[in-house]
Amino acid sequence: MPGVIRAVIAHGAHDLRVETVAAQPLSDHDVEIGTVVGGICGSDLHYYYRGGVGDFTIKEPLVLGHEIAGVVRRTGGSVTSVAAGHRVVIDPAVSCGICAQCRRGRRNLCTDVRFLGSAARIPHAQGGFRDRLVVHAGQCVPVPDELSLEHAVFAEPLAVAVHAVGRAGPILNRDVLITGAGPIGLLTLLVALRAGAATVTVTDICAAPLTAARRLGAAATINVSGQAEVPDADIAIDASGAPAGLDSCLASVRPGGRVVLVGLLPTGSVPVAGNRAVTREIELVGSFRFTWEDFRAAVAMLSSGLGVAPLLTGRFPLAETTRAFEVAGDRERALKVQLLFSEADDARGAVR
Numbered sequence: 001m002p003g004v005i006r007a008v009i010a011h012g013a014h015d016l017r018v019e020t021v022a023a024q025p026l027s028d029h030d031v032e033i034g035t036v037v038g039g040i041c042g043s044d045l046h047y048y049y050r051g052g053v054g055d056f057t058i059k060e061p062l063v064l065g066h067e068i069a070g071v072v073r074r075t076g077g078s079v080t081s082v083a084a085g086h087r088v089v090i091d092p093a094v095s096c097g098i099c100a101q102c103r104r105g106r107r108n109l110c111t112d113v114r115f116l117g118s119a120a121r122i123p124h125a126q127g128g129f130r131d132r133l134v135v136h137a138g139q140c141v142p143v144p145d146e147l148s149l150e151h152a153v154f155a156e157p158l159a160v161a162v163h164a165v166g167r168a169g170p171i172l173n174r175d176v177l178i179t180g181a182g183p184i185g186l187l188t189l190l191v192a193l194r195a196g197a198a199t200v201t202v203t204d205i206c207a208a209p210l211t212a213a214r215r216l217g218a219a220a221t222i223n224v225s226g227q228a229e230v231p232d233a234d235i236a237i238d239a240s241g242a243p244a245g246l247d248s249c250l251a252s253v254r255p256g257g258r259v260v261l262v263g264l265l266p267t268g269s270v271p272v273a274g275n276r277a278v279t280r281e282i283e284l285v286g287s288f289r290f291t292w293e294d295f296r297a298a299v300a301m302l303s304s305g306l307g308v309a310p311l312l313t314g315r316f317p318l319a320e321t322t323r324a325f326e327v328a329g330d331r332e333r334a335l336k337v338q339l340l341f342s343e344a345d346d347a348r349g350a351v352r
Contacts (some may be wrong), residue, residue, distance in 0.1 A: 004032055007063045008129035008321050008339070013051035018321050021063070024134035027074040031140050033088065033133045039067030039153045040328045042182060042241075044117065047283075054264040056119040065129030066092035066116040069143065069153040070341070081139040088140040088213045089152045090128060091295045092116035108163070108289040115289075122191050131318075131342045141296060144303045150315070150338060154187070154308045157336075158298035159186035164262040165195055166294070167287040168235045172196035177233035179224075179248050180240030180263055181209035184286035185337050186311055188237055190260070194301070195215050201231055203248065204240075208332045213311050224248065239263045255280040262287040277328040311336045318342075 001280060004020040011017065026032050046053035046087035055057045068090040072082050082088060095102050095110035102110050108109050116135075117127025118222050128135075143152040175199045178185050181204035189263060191198050199219035210221040224244075234257050241263030250260045250273050259282055276286055288300075302308065314337040315325035321339060328337035 005131040005221065006342075007131075007319070008065060008127075008316060009164070010047045010051075010058055010062045010064050010223070012058055013049060016048055016064075016322055016325060018318055021130065023132055026074060026076055026134055028078045029080055029137055030072040030076045030134050031072055031082060031088075031137050032071045033068070033070040033090065033135065033140070035068060035128065035131055035133055036070040036149050037068075037153050038065045038129050038339045038341065039066075039157070040337045041067055041157065041326060042184070042314070042340065045325065045329050047117075049329060052119065055267055058119050059122060059125070060124055060126045062117065062119055063126040063128075063130060064117045065339075066090075066118070066128040067153050067223060068092070068116070068128035068133060069134070069149040069155075072140070073132065074232045076135070079099065081137050082140050082142065086140075087149060087152075088156045089133055089142060089149070090116070090133070090301060091155060091292070093126070093289065094136060094139065104293065108291050111303075128146060129321075141299050143299070144183065147299075147303050151302055151308055152299070154302060154336070155295060155298045156185050156290075156310070158187050158191070158301065158306070159295040160184055160262065160287075161191045162294040162297050162301075163290040164188055164237055164239070164260050164287040165191045167260050167262075167285050168192075169258055171235060173198045174234040175229065175232070176200045176237040177249065177252050178202045179236070179238045179245035180204060181206070181213050181221075181243070182263060182331070183311055184238065185209075185239035186213060187308070188239055188286040189213060189216055189218055190306060190308070191301075192237075194306070202235045203228075203245075204228060206331045209335060210336060212310055217308065233257065236263060238333055241265055243272065246272055250276045250282060250284075252338065253280075253282055255282070258283040258285065260285055260287050280344070313337065315340055323324075 073250040096112040097109035205225040
């Protein structure tokens with residue numbers, strides 16, 4: 001099906017444009033999705049405000065977006081897993097399947113991964129903020145009838161939280177500290193509570209997301225913008241991406257505890273109080289993205305009614321993309337902001 005579509009393209013810091021691009025070709029094992037809703041992620045905001053995220057810098061125009069849900073429009077001749085009209089959420093990662101990490105089942109560490117809307121490689125992996133998106137059929141996860149697409153699209157960030165809690169080890173009846181109350185931190189709160197944590201304390205430097213954390217079930221919330229005492233914990237998960245957040249985790253976790261680092265820290269070397277980890281035998285582990293199993297577990301959690309509704313604070317049509325990004329970047333106003341695409345009006349249960 002020839003033609004052009006609209007796409008959200010980052011050309012550099014503060015240079016975000018809605019432009020027309022050629023529709024993608026459909027191969028035998030591919031699926032064309034009519035995009036209904038896309039969630040603006042922290043990495044999308046980094047590309048917008050800074051022109052990069054972590055060590056990845058925009059070097060060519062990049063279609064943003066990896067939190068995508070929509071409706072199947074067409075399928076390639078060999079596709080049997082989904083059909084036209086099916087509602088799906090997109091797993092944005094395509095791993096090679098043959099590297100050592102993939103063979104170990106750790107596809108999130110694939111050395112040749114392609115991840116929607118990422119500048120990690122040249123040419124960049126173009127993203128899903130477009131009216132129509134072509135992906136491999138294996139990336140399409142069906143959305144049950146009881147789950148709206150506006151909630152289903154939380155599957156990708158929720159999978160990050162699922163993976164982080166998994167990296168924390170046994171969490172039942174443990175005291176948990178989460179530093180950073182952005183969407184990832186708040187979703188990690190929900191997953192930790194579902195996993196049976198005894199208490200979850202959440203810290204941040206902004207008041208509004210801490211209010212959301214209390215509504216979502218945090219036992220305590222602490223604004224650490226000033227002098228504040230953070231309680232001890234068995235497990236600490238840093239979702240702030242700030243050196244101060246990591247230091248707080250190392251200072252608060254009990255001897256023999258574990259610190260999970262899920263937030264991406266600033267590029268380069270970061271000073272931390274490493275001697276605390278040595279003298280108290282604290283385990284420091286990284287958590288990067290998610291696995292195939294994490295993503296599907298996230299969809300199952302959402303289908304069972306995991307309460308993500310309080311996190312959704314704004315929805316904008318594609319014509320208001322820049323405004324949507326500005327709102328999403330204001331942590332006192334927004335948690336999760338979504339873009340609505342051309343299929344939104346026609347998709348059953350997409351937007352209520």
